[in-house]
Amino acid sequence: MSIKEIELFANDIRRNLVWAIGSKGGGHIGGCLSICDLIAVLYGEVMNYDPNTPNWQERDYLVCSKGHAAPALYAALALKGFFPMEWLKELNRAGTNLPGHSDRKVPGIDATTGSLGQGLSIACGIAHGLKVQGKNQYVFCITGDGENDEGQIWEAAAYASHYHLENLIMFLDWNKKQIDGWNKEVMQLGDLAEKYRAFGWNSSVINGQDIAEIRQSIHKAVDIRNGHPTMILLDTVKGAGISCIEKIENNHCIGVPDSLVKESLEELEAIRMQLKIRYGES
Numbered sequence: 587m588s589i590k591e592i593e594l595f596a597n598d599i600r601r602n603l604v605w606a607i608g609s610k611g612g613g614h615i616g617g618c619l620s621i622c623d624l625i626a627v628l629y630g631e632v633m634n635y636d637p638n639t640p641n642w643q644e645r646d647y648l649v650c651s652k653g654h655a656a657p658a659l660y661a662a663l664a665l666k667g668f669f670p671m672e673w674l675k676e677l678n679r680a681g682t683n684l685p686g687h688s689d690r691k692v693p694g695i696d697a698t699t700g701s702l703g704q705g706l707s708i709a710c711g712i713a714h715g716l717k718v719q720g721k722n723q724y725v726f727c728i729t730g731d732g733e734n735d736e737g738q739i740w741e742a743a744a745y746a747s748h749y750h751l752e753n754l755i756m757f758l759d760w761n762k763k764q765i766d767g768w769n770k771e772v773m774q775l776g777d778l779a780e781k782y783r784a785f786g787w788n789s790s791v792i793n794g795q796d797i798a799e800i801r802q803s804i805h806k807a808v809d810i811r812n813g814h815p816t817m818i819l820l821d822t823v824k825g826a827g828i829s830c831i832e833k834i835e836n837n838h839c840i841g842v843p844d845s846l847v848k849e850s851l852e853e854l855e856a857i858r859m860q861l862k863i864r865y866g867e868s
């Protein structure tokens with residue numbers, strides 16, 4: 587996909603996730619929006635997958651360790667044809683095909699997550715298994731910055747380094763906030779890029795809302811294969827891409843009434859038009 591196509595895909599993901607969360611009446615919209623650009627790059631270009639055979643043995647894997655951001659993945663998976671778009675309006679209801687947190691029963695979801703801190707360990711297990719079998723696939727894992735307060739994350743970080751899991755690429759969504767407020771008030775973790783480097787990882791900091799930068803950093807991480815796992819710290823904004831949601835200070839898990847859905851969709855439509863104009867289309 588070209589940068590333009592990925593940007594339009596990210597816009598589509600945002601539109602569908604707002605619609606899905608809105609049809610439930612609310613949800614974890616802030617932490618979904620901050621990773622939409624990443625998800626667009628992963629499913630738009632980087633990852634190998636087959637929507638008709640979600641469990642294809644040769645696929646790349648994605649573990650969304652911050653499982654509450656599942657609606658962002660679901661929107662991308664629906665757009666890529668893993669399941670019908672109509673499923674999105676059943677999000678997080680009794681008996682649904684799409685539980686509120688990432689669930690292995692959903693076509694295209696590789697791990698059930700939601701209890702924060704566990705997903706990186708699952709990703710390590712998958713990556714180690716692939717390495718032992720001499721496979722070339724990659725395992726991607728998305729963690730939250732608040733989630734990195736969890737001790738299990740750091741056990742997994744040590745494990746990945748010890749076993750030279752160079753097929754593991756982890757993203758840390760540095761959106762500065764968690765459920766109880768700003769990270770700096772809940773738990774100071776200091777320089778996370780330096781911490782992962784000290785644990786034996788390749789690490790870098792990029793603008794997590796810049797598709798060209800995300801794309802370049804992932805390609806670099808895929809190519810490097812120097813015996814170390816890679817952590818990419820995404821400097822992001824909670825609620826990114828929709829200003830009326832971004833400006834709500836506590837936008838972790840909020841009510842999303844029809845009026846907010848309408849305002850969000852209008853803004854996303856305006857952004858889509860601007861993208862088309864910028865890239866020279868009517």
Ligand SMILES: Cc1ncc(C[n+]2csc(CCOP(=O)(O)OP(=O)(O)O)c2C)c(N)n1
Nearest residue numbers: 617654700701702730731732733763764765
């Ligand atoms: C073990 C565990 N403790 C608490 C929670 C409740 N919880 C859900 S989301 C969240 C905050 C996560 O913050 P962060 O990782 O920064 O996510 P983001 O900002 O990307 O939404 C918490 C505490 C949980 N899901 N799992």
Ligand SMILES: [Mg+2]
Nearest residue numbers: 731732763764
């Ligand atoms: Mg956060």
